[in-house]
Amino acid sequence: MFFDAAFWLPLAIMAPLTTALLLFLLPRRSGLLTVIGAAATIATVFLATLLVIQNGAARHTLGGWGAPLGIDLTADGLTVLMLALTAIVGAAITLYAHGYFTHPVHDATARTRYANFWPLWFFLWAALNALFLSGDVFNLYVTLELVSFAAVALTALAGKPAVLAAAMRYLLVGLLGSLFYLMGVVFLYGGFGVLDIAALGAVVTATPALAAAAALITVGLAMKTALFPLHFWLPPAHANATAPVSALLSALVIKGSFYILLRVWLGVLYPLGETIAPYLLMALGAAALLWGSLQAIRQTRLKLLVAYSTVAQIGYLFLLMPLLLAERNNLVALAGVVCFMLAHATAKASAFLSAGAIQLATGDDRLASLRGLMQIMPAPVAAFAMAGVSLVALPPSGGFVAKWFMLDATLASGYWVVALVIVAGGLMAAVYIMRVLAPLFRQVETVEARRVEHVPLSMNLSAFGLAVLAILLSFTGVYVLEILAIGAPWVTEAGL
Amino acid sequence: MINASVLYALAGVVLFGMGVYAMIAYPHLLRKILGMNVMGVGVFMVFIAISYQGPEQRADPVPHALVITGIVVAVCATGLALALATQLHALTGSARIPADGEE
Amino acid sequence: MRDLRVLEHHHDDDTAMTPPRLIILALSVLMVVGLALAALSFPAGDARLATLAMAALPQSGVLNPVTAVLLNYRGYDTLLEVAVLLLAILGIWAVAPQARIWIRRPDTPVLAAFVQLLLPLMVVVAGYLLWLGADEPGGAFQGGAVLGALGVLWVAAAVWLSNARRGNLLRPLLGIGLAAFITAAVALLLARGSLLEYPSGQAKTIILIIEGAALFSIGATLTLLFVGGFPRRSDAP
Numbered sequence: 038m039f040f041d042a043a044f045w046l047p048l049a050i051m052a053p054l055t056t057a058l059l060l061f062l063l064p065r066r067s068g069l070l071t072v073i074g075a076a077a078t079i080a081t082v083f084l085a086t087l088l089v090i091q092n093g094a095a096r097h098t099l100g101g102w103g104a105p106l107g108i109d110l111t112a113d114g115l116t117v118l119m120l121a122l123t124a125i126v127g128a129a130i131t132l133y134a135h136g137y138f139t140h141p142v143h144d145a146t147a148r149t150r151y152a153n154f155w156p157l158w159f160f161l162w163a164a165l166n167a168l169f170l171s172g173d174v175f176n177l178y179v180t181l182e183l184v185s186f187a188a189v190a191l192t193a194l195a196g197k198p199a200v201l202a203a204a205m206r207y208l209l210v211g212l213l214g215s216l217f218y219l220m221g222v223v224f225l226y227g228g229f230g231v232l233d234i235a236a237l238g239a240v241v242t243a244t245p246a247l248a249a250a251a252a253l254i255t256v257g258l259a260m261k262t263a264l265f266p267l268h269f270w271l272p273p274a275h276a277n278a279t280a281p282v283s284a285l286l287s288a289l290v291i292k293g294s295f296y297i298l299l300r301v302w303l304g305v306l307y308p309l310g311e312t313i314a315p316y317l318l319m320a321l322g323a324a325a326l327l328w329g330s331l332q333a334i335r336q337t338r339l340k341l342l343v344a345y346s347t348v349a350q351i352g353y354l355f356l357l358m359p360l361l362l363a364e365r366n367n368l369v370a371l372a373g374v375v376c377f378m379l380a381h382a383t384a385k386a387s388a389f390l391s392a393g394a395i396q397l398a399t400g401d402d403r404l405a406s407l408r409g410l411m412q413i414m415p416a417p418v419a420a421f422a423m424a425g426v427s428l429v430a431l432p433p434s435g436g437f438v439a440k441w442f443m444l445d446a447t448l449a450s451g452y453w454v455v456a457l458v459i460v461a462g463g464l465m466a467a468v469y470i471m472r473v474l475a476p477l478f479r480q481v482e483t484v485e486a487r488r489v490e491h492v493p494l495s496m497n498l499s500a501f502g503l504a505v506l507a508i509l510l511s512f513t514g515v516y517v518l519e520i521l522a523i524g525a526p527w528v529t530e531a532g533l
Numbered sequence: 534m535i536n537a538s539v540l541y542a543l544a545g546v547v548l549f550g551m552g553v554y555a556m557i558a559y560p561h562l563l564r565k566i567l568g569m570n571v572m573g574v575g576v577f578m579v580f581i582a583i584s585y586q587g588p589e590q591r592a593d594p595v596p597h598a599l600v601i602t603g604i605v606v607a608v609c610a611t612g613l614a615l616a617l618a619t620q621l622h623a624l625t626g627s628a629r630i631p632a633d634g635e636e
Numbered sequence: 637m638r639d640l641r642v643l644e645h646h647h648d649d650d651t652a653m654t655p656p657r658l659i660i661l662a663l664s665v666l667m668v669v670g671l672a673l674a675a676l677s678f679p680a681g682d683a684r685l686a687t688l689a690m691a692a693l694p695q696s697g698v699l700n701p702v703t704a705v706l707l708n709y710r711g712y713d714t715l716l717e718v719a720v721l722l723l724a725i726l727g728i729w730a731v732a733p734q735a736r737i738w739i740r741r742p743d744t745p746v747l748a749a750f751v752q753l754l755l756p757l758m759v760v761v762a763g764y765l766l767w768l769g770a771d772e773p774g775g776a777f778q779g780g781a782v783l784g785a786l787g788v789l790w791v792a793a794a795v796w797l798s799n800a801r802r803g804n805l806l807r808p809l810l811g812i813g814l815a816a817f818i819t820a821a822v823a824l825l826l827a828r829g830s831l832l833e834y835p836s837g838q839a840k841t842i843i844l845i846i847e848g849a850a851l852f853s854i855g856a857t858l859t860l861l862f863v864g865g866f867p868r869r870s871d872a873p
Contacts, residue, residue, distance in 0.1 A: 038829055047821070047831040054719060055818055061726060062811050099712040101833035106688040106709050153730040160723050167716065175599055179716045182606050183723060186613060190727030193617065198624045204731070205617045206630050209565055212610050213556055216572045219603065220549060223576060224674060226596065227542075227583040230684035249674035542675045550668035557664075558657045583678060586686060593686035594701035601706060601777055602717045609724035612861030616728040619864060 042088035042095035045081050046110040049120060050167045052077040057159035067155045068135075074159055075131050082124040082166070086117040094524025096172070104172065104233035111172035111235075113524030115375065118517065119169045119296060122379055125506065126288050126386050127162055129499040133390050134158070134281040136493035140397060150196055154281070157194075161187035161285065168293050174222045174305070175232045177297055181218060185211040185261070188290045191282045192274050203273035210260055210270045214294070217257030224250035225305065234304045238528040243308040251306045251314060254298070259318075261294035264355060265325030268348045272332075275344035280393020283340065287347045288386035292378050295354050299374070302362060303526045310362030322355030323458045330465035334472065339392045339402040342469055346428065347385060349462065353377050353443070356455050360446055365527045369449070372518045373442030379517070380435030380510055384427035387503035391417035391424065394496050398489040404472060409481030413489055416497035418477050423504035425470035430463045435510025442514065538585035545578030560629045562618040566611060573607040697839025699771040706775065707843045711832045715817045718850055721857045722814050732865040751786075751793040758786040766851050770840060776847035776854060783855025788862050806856070813853030816846050 038044050056074025060067055089095055094113040103109065112120075138151040164183035171177045189211065193204040222232070228246025231237055241247055263271040271291075275283050302310070329349025336342040354377065360370040394417040395410060396402040411418045430436035440459055447455045552572025556565050577600045584593040622628045653661075689701055689709065696704035706714050762779035769775030820842055825831045834842050 044825075044829070047825060051818060051822055051825075051831075054814075055822075057719075058722070058811055058814050058818065061722065062807050062815075064807075097830065099831050099833075100708060100710075101828065101830045102692070102709050106685060106692060108710055108712050150730070150733060153726065156726055157723075157730060160719070160726070163719070175602075176710075176713055176716070179602065179606065179713055179720065182610070183716060183720055186609070186720065186723050186727050189613065189617075190723075190730040193727075193731045198621070201617060201621045201624060201731070202630055205562065205614075205621055208610075208614055208617060209556065209569070209630075212569050212614070213553070213572075216549075216552075216569070216576060220576045220579070220671075223580045223583070223596075224671075226684070227579070227675065227678040230679075232595075232685075245674040245677040249671055252670070539676065542678075543672050546668055546671045546675055549671070550664045553667065554660055554664040558660045559651060564651075579675065584686075586684070587680075591686075591690070591701070593684050594689050594705050595685045595710075597702045598705035598710060599713075601702070601775075602713055605717050605777060606720055608858070608861065609720050612864065613724050613727050613731070616732045616864045620732040 040088065042085050042092060042112060043097040043110075045085035045088065046095060046097040046112055046170055047099065049078065049081040049085050050110075050163055050170065052081050052163075053159045053166060054163035057156045057163060060156035060159060064152060064156075067152065071131060071135075071155055071159075075128055078162060078166075079124045079128055082120045085112060086121050089114070089117045089523060090520060105231040105236040108176050109172040109233060109235075110170040112170060113526060114520040114522060115300075115371075115526055116169050117523075118375060118379065118520055119292070120166060122292075122382055123162065123165050123169070123289055126284075126382050126503065127158075129503050130281050130284050130288075130386065130390070131158070132495050133284075133393075133499040136495035137279070137281055137393065137397065140490070140493065142397060142400075142490055147196065150194060151279075154191065154194055154279075157187050157191050158281075158285070161191065161290070165289060165293055169296060172234050173232050174225060174234060174237065174301065177301075178215065178219050178222055181215050181261070181294065181297065184290060184293050185215060188286055191285065192278045194282060195277060195279050197277065199273070200277040203270070203277050206270045207274045210267075214257040214260035217253045217260070218297075219257075221250040221253030221257065224253060234300065237305045238307070241305055241308055247306065247308060251302075251309050254301055254306070255314065255318070258294045258298040258301075259321070262291050262298065262354075263348060263351055264318075264321055265328055265348065265352065266321075268325065268329070268351070271348055272341055272344040275347060275389075276338070276340040280389055280396065283344070283393065284386040284389040287344070287389055288382040291347070291351060292382060295351075295378075299361075300526060302358075303365075304528060307362060307365065307528055310365070315358040315362045318355045318358040319455065322352040322358070323455070324352070325349060325355070326352030326458060326462040327465075330462060330469065333469040334465065336469075337404055339395065339404060339407065339473060340389070342404070342473065343385070343388050343392055346388075346466065346469060349466070350377075350381050350385070350428070353381075353439075353459070353462065356458065357443060357446060360450055360452070364450070366525070367446060367450075368518060368521060368525065369442055370446035371521055371525070372514070373439055373446055375521060376435065376439035376442055376510070376514060376517050379513075380427055380430075380439045380507060383435060383503050383510065384424040384507040387420050387424040387500050387507060388428065390496070390500035390503065391421040394492045394500060395421075397496075398492050399487075400490075404476060407473065407476040408479050409476075409487075411478045412481070413487060414492060417492065417500055420497075420500040420504040421477070422474055423501075424507055425474060427504075427507040427510075429466045429470055433508060433511035435507050435513075438511050438514040536585075538582045541582035542579045545575045545580075545582060547575070548572070548578060549575030551575075562614075562621070562628045562630070566614045566618065569614070570607065570611060573603065577603055695836065695839075697834060697837075697843060698769075700769060700773065700775075702773070703769050703775050703843070707847065708834065708839060712821075715814075715821060715832070718813045718817055718853065721854060722810060725810055725857055725860050728861070728864060734865050747793045751789050754789065755786065758782055762786075762851060762855065766847055767844070769847065770844065776850045779851045780854025780858065783851065784858025784862075787855055787859025791859065791863060806860075809856045810853055810860070813846075813850035816849030820846055 097110040168180040189208040260267045333345035427434035427436040430440045555568030580596045584596040762782040765774040765779040
């Protein structure tokens with residue numbers, strides 16, 4: 038039992054969920070509970086990951102019924118990569134948040150409000166793990182709402198009017214998106230009579246019901262993933278939230294809805310793979326990349342710049358949709374997308390965490406006031422620079438490997454225009470990252486005159502650690518390919 | 534052939550569309566939140582309608598159970614949205630979202 | 637009662653048809669037509685999960701197929717749903733640290749006395765609905781809705797706020813549903829190898845225990861969704 042990956046799948050959800058519940062019941066014990074809860078979550082995730090890598094894809098039949106009557110948790114290579122990513126980035130953000138939220142610059146009221154961060158974050162962690170593991174389209178709806186509620190409440194923690202407006206817009210867009218998704222699920226059930234992804238994959242045909250479901254699900258999830266032109270809610274929410282929350286939202290939360298989109302298209306909606314839909318997503322991805330990068334270049338505030346960079350980088354996720362769907366076994370294209378998710382999550386989390394450290398220390402995040410900070414606070418500045426290397430995709434970095442796979446896949450299939458867009462996106466990223474790095478590394482003489490708040494070690498350590506990881510991911514490309522091949526998420530000709 | 538369940542499903546689709554329109558077109562938060570609820574009711578109506586399996590057979594219980602789940606989620610969403618809206622109003626004096634998110 | 641009046645009406649809130657709204661309207665109509673056409677193409681519903689659900693009913697421990705789906709076949713959905721309820725309250729507390737509710741103690745003692753009279757009655761009704769849910773339409777959510785109504789009356793009559801010390805019971809009351817669900821789920825995972833797999837013959841007992849705990853959490857959650865914030869002590873300004 039203990040050496041079967043299937044045993045650990047539900048525990049990877051129950052560990053953070055129990056922690057969230059205990060944090061709610063015993064708010065005064067949060068220090069100890071967060072450490073134990075994070076350790077337990079990470080342990081279950083890594084056991085599940087290792088066992089899946091060793092023994093192959095796993096399936097847990099909840100309630101002992103088995104799909105299609107019951108709900109199954111499923112874990113293949115793609116699932117465990119996302120679980121492990123969430124665990125690693127989540128652990129770093131947990132460490133950072135311990136330093137950030139107790140920092141003396143926050144007054145007592147703010148710190149009381151921030152106490153809500155802990156149960157909300159563990160709810161979010163549980164919801165993300167549940168999302169990645171779910172094999173059932175209706176269950177995915179419930180996990181999507183859990184993620185959305187936790188994310189909105191976390192955004193609102195900052196308490197300022199601007200952030201409440203951003204959180205309100207985030208909630209409304211999120212609800213609109215999830216109701217579109219739910220209507221899509223209803224159409225899938227109406228048309229095909231099952232809810233399990235694998236069971237649906239075995240019976241779907243290109244009918245009007247499938248087309249309607251595809252339209253509803255794609256629009257709903259594109260809204261939640263902030264794909265251009267439905268991205269308008271993201272920059273204010275990500276830029277105005279507290280730093281640990283911005284990092285969670287940008288690194289993990291948008292990946293959740295994209296993951297569902299990817300799974301549902303590969304596993305259920307694939308009969309429509311040769312229609313115009315994947316090309317439309319590709320075009321929107323290209324537009325997101327160009328528009329988001331232009332906006333990022335125009336920004337004068339650090340966190341808004343990083344947020345618009347997220348709008349741009351979401352575009353990369355959609356660029357390879359036609360390749361993923363038309364060929365149905367293009368592992369290189371999938372590896373490009375997944376490596377990109379890993380690289381973006383680590384680099385963007387690190388960028389937001391270091392930007393947060395800078396803002397906390399200087400009380401300011403205008404680009405103009407970043408001058409000379411390298412001399413005063415080298416750790417966050419160095420972390421931002423390394424994260425920037427990965428965002429621009431210079432070698433060696435995770436971003437470089439991701440784009441290598443992407444270029445490889447696009448050129449092999451003759452999509453050279455997409456390859457050009459990928460290269461253009463990298464160049465534009467270089468421009469906006471340099472707009473931050475240039476003032477940071479500028480030598481200034483009046484350094485002593487500038488007083489900054491102390492940044493605790495835990496914050497520097499986690500921002501720096503994630504940046505190092507973003508660089509080290511450069512050496513993992515081959516392993517990602519191997520892991521993704523475990524129970525690859527395509528529906529093959531023979532069914533499953 | 535048109536029967537009552539088809540009519541319910543079509544009514545649900547229309548309600549869904551009305552909710553979408555209200556959520557997108559009107560700036561006032563209460564209208565948006567109501568629109569969201571109308572959308573939800575539309576989804577639930579379609580779901581209940583497709584559980585009909587003819588006069589001899591008992592209705593499919595799965596959509597019924599899922600709709601209960603959906604209703605509970607919708608109630609929670611409404612509560613959270615109203616709390617945010619009232620708080621936003623208390624801090625800014627306005628019950629609508631500013632046209633552009635930047636301060 | 638709650639400060640929703642502020643959201644009600646604004647003179648500047650026009651709903652006039654402007655060109656952008658016309659476009660939104662046209663798109664909405666287009667979507668409705670497309671979805672309606674797709675909905676008309678649904679195949680006749682005989683190959684659905686209904687057959688499986690009815691066939692497995694004897695092993696599910698209950699006679700009401702909806703309860704069987706909700707608490708047995710898809711019990712995990714319901715576990716997450718109970719988590720959504722708790723998360724909603726937590727979210728509201730994070731957003732609005734203080735309830736914006738104002739309570740005026742009613743001028744006569746009649747309402748408070750009536751509510752206290754109603755209390756045992758409604759608790760019995762809720763419990764009966766829960767018990768009934770195993771075999772007939774009913775269940776924890778229906779019972780919880782009755783308790784929620786009781787809670788709203790209770791708040792309206794200012795009974796609850798006059799007993800501010802009961803606030804200490806609030807967190808356990810809100811959390812007990814999820815606590816029972818998780819405990820049962822993990823215990824059954826360790827005992828039977830799969831989450832929420834009920835041993836045959838004991839399914840009904842376990843379902844009723846989980847539902848009984850969830851009943852109180854649902855009632856308390858619905859009440860607090862109405863209050864909309866962390867309840868203020870009566871001595872607070």
